[in-house]
Amino acid sequence: KAGVTQTPRYLIKTRGQQVTLSCSPISGHRSVSWYQQTPGQGLQFLFEYFSETQRNKGNFPGRFSGRQFSNSRSEMNVSTLELGDSALYLCASSLAAATEAFFGQGTRLTVV
């Protein structure tokens, strides 16, 4: 069974640009969550989606948005990139709410 797949693995963007990250969950998993990991702030929750509905959102500015498609694949978008958005973005999928989460390998975003 394939694991959680995140694309791309690495990304370099310029300040002011926008970026879209993709996450394909494990087959059959309907819950997808996104986390931002930085050395200073650690792991911070961004969003959670379940059956195409955003169920929860972390404390991030409106420049961060996401969505989930009918096949459970999810995308997150960051507009008007800032240097501080440089981070490892991790996606996790779960079979249903309150079960264990399985993580992808992450997308390393560097903003220059």
Next chain:
Amino acid sequence: AQTVTQSQPEMSVQEAETVTLSCTYDTSESDYYLFWYKQPPSRQMILVIRQEAYKQQNATENRFSVNFQKAAKSFSLKISDSQLGDAAMYFCAYRSALSSGYSTLTFGKGTMLLVSP
């Protein structure tokens, strides 16, 4: 809001020895899950062990076991017979178990485990 605290930024252990990583949490909920995740240099988060709060028995997975003290809100991870491959950042995480609850994980800051030959 729930918080998770890992007070040990770094721990060291020799191969074949035992090490314990500490984690405390704060919550007003009575039903929840606790997890330990491992993040090696590859950066992929790997689930090590899971504990349901309603279970009194401590979870065990091979060389990994937990000491879950619900009243004290403490959840430590014991690694026995440490191996070089255990070297990684370890994160303690909390998740609500409410039926209408979310899948959101709250993480601690992590403990870097160094394993020496």
